[in-house]
Amino acid sequence: MLKPFRRAALALTVLLASAPATLAAQCGGDFSTFLRGVKQEAVAKGLSQRAADTTLRNAQIDRKVLARDRAQGVFKLDFLTFSKRVISQHRMQHGAKNMKKYARIFDRAIKEYGVPAPVITAFWALETDYGGFQGDFNTVNALATLAHDCRRPELFRPQLIAAIEMVQHGDLNPATMTGAWAGEIGQVQMLPEDIIKWGRDGDGDGHVNLKQSSADAILTAAAFIQHLGWRRGEPWLQEVSVPGNLNWADSGLDHTKNGNDWARLGVKARSGQIANLPASLILPQGRKGPTFLAYPNFAIYLEWNQSFIYTTTAAYFATRLGGASVYNPGNPDAGLSDGQMKQLQSKLQGMGHDVGKIDGILGSGTRNAVQAVQQKLGMPADGWPTPALLNRL
Incomplete structure (x- = not known):
C-alpha cells in the first residue's frame, strides 16, 4: 500500500501538548487490568457491558503494531519523485472510471457537502488504491495496543472506546475487522471516533461500512472534509508560472497575498484565471521547480495529513483528476542527501532556529529556517535547501 503517512486524526496529535494525567495513569501495566479499566x-459513558465484553474479549498486544509505531517516518522523497511515483496512469484511469461509476453519490457529495469528486477521489486513491489495500491488522488489537502503550494514550484510548460503540451499533466485528496498523478503517482510512461523528450511509443499508461500501466511503469523506473547513465552490491548488525577479521571501505557506496582487507581480496561471482569493505561492523544490498557488481550501489537506509533500501531491492529483495538465517540472537545483539534510538541520539548530528533530526530513520548521538563512545570506529565499547553502554555512 502506497500510504507512507499518517491520516488526519493521527496528525492532530501534534496539537495535544501532553497526555492528561488520568490517561497517563491508565496506560501501561498489566494488560488485563488495563482492559478492565x-x-x-465505556460502560460509564453509556455503552453496554455486552458490547465492551464482546469487543475486548480476545484483545491482545500486537508487537508488530508497536514496531511500526516506533519506526514510523515520512518518505524523504522530493515532490517530483514522490508525485510521479504515486500518481500513476493506473490511478488516473481508475479515478476517472470511479468518478463515472459513482457519479450519483459524488453528486450527493457536492450537493450536500460542497466537496468535488476529484478531491475525494485523490484521497481515496492515495489512501488505499480505491479500496484495494486497506491494511491487514486486526483493528481492535491495534487500538488496544496503542492505547495501552504510554506514548499516546490520549489519542488511542478514546478510539478504543469508540470501537466499542461501533460494535454496539453493529458496524464493527472485533474478530474480523482489519485495517491500518494505527487503527484506521476502510477505503478512506478513518479512525472510529471520526467514523461515528462523520460516517454517512451512502448506499442506504442502514449501516456505515467504510470497508466494503464505496458509497459510504465517498459520502463519509465528503462529510469529514466539509467538517475540516472546506469552502464550497473555491479552488484549492493552481499551477502558475512566475517571473524570475520575484521576491522569493514572499513564498511559502506562511505568506499570503490576494490573487490580484500575485497577478500584478507577474504570476500567471498555466490555465484559467487566478482567483482573487488569499493565496500562498508554494515552491516544493524551490523557484526552479513546479510552482503553485495554494488557496484557503489547501489548508484542509494539511488537516488531513501534515506532510507538505503528501498534501501538495494529493492536492495536485485532485487538480489532474479535475482536468488540469501535467505540471511543468522545471529544472530545480539539486537537493540534499539524507546525511546532508541532517547536517544542515544541525547547523540551523545551532544558529537558534527551531527545526524540530534532526531527522533529515524537510518539514515546515526546516523550510522556514532555510528561507530565513537564505534571506540573511543574500541568496534567493525560496526555502529549498541546496548544497550551495550547506557550503555557505
Whole structure:
C-alpha cells in the first residue's frame, strides 16, 4: 500500500501538548487490568457491558503494531519523485472510471457537502488504491495496543472506546475487522471516533461500512472534509508560472497575498484565471521547480495529513483528476542527501532556529529556517535547501 503517512486524526496529535494525567495513569501495566479499566470507562459513558465484553474479549498486544509505531517516518522523497511515483496512469484511469461509476453519490457529495469528486477521489486513491489495500491488522488489537502503550494514550484510548460503540451499533466485528496498523478503517482510512461523528450511509443499508461500501466511503469523506473547513465552490491548488525577479521571501505557506496582487507581480496561471482569493505561492523544490498557488481550501489537506509533500501531491492529483495538465517540472537545483539534510538541520539548530528533530526530513520548521538563512545570506529565499547553502554555512 502506497500510504507512507499518517491520516488526519493521527496528525492532530501534534496539537495535544501532553497526555492528561488520568490517561497517563491508565496506560501501561498489566494488560488485563488495563482492559478492565477500558470496559468500565465505556460502560460509564453509556455503552453496554455486552458490547465492551464482546469487543475486548480476545484483545491482545500486537508487537508488530508497536514496531511500526516506533519506526514510523515520512518518505524523504522530493515532490517530483514522490508525485510521479504515486500518481500513476493506473490511478488516473481508475479515478476517472470511479468518478463515472459513482457519479450519483459524488453528486450527493457536492450537493450536500460542497466537496468535488476529484478531491475525494485523490484521497481515496492515495489512501488505499480505491479500496484495494486497506491494511491487514486486526483493528481492535491495534487500538488496544496503542492505547495501552504510554506514548499516546490520549489519542488511542478514546478510539478504543469508540470501537466499542461501533460494535454496539453493529458496524464493527472485533474478530474480523482489519485495517491500518494505527487503527484506521476502510477505503478512506478513518479512525472510529471520526467514523461515528462523520460516517454517512451512502448506499442506504442502514449501516456505515467504510470497508466494503464505496458509497459510504465517498459520502463519509465528503462529510469529514466539509467538517475540516472546506469552502464550497473555491479552488484549492493552481499551477502558475512566475517571473524570475520575484521576491522569493514572499513564498511559502506562511505568506499570503490576494490573487490580484500575485497577478500584478507577474504570476500567471498555466490555465484559467487566478482567483482573487488569499493565496500562498508554494515552491516544493524551490523557484526552479513546479510552482503553485495554494488557496484557503489547501489548508484542509494539511488537516488531513501534515506532510507538505503528501498534501501538495494529493492536492495536485485532485487538480489532474479535475482536468488540469501535467505540471511543468522545471529544472530545480539539486537537493540534499539524507546525511546532508541532517547536517544542515544541525547547523540551523545551532544558529537558534527551531527545526524540530534532526531527522533529515524537510518539514515546515526546516523550510522556514532555510528561507530565513537564505534571506540573511543574500541568496534567493525560496526555502529549498541546496548544497550551495550547506557550503555557505
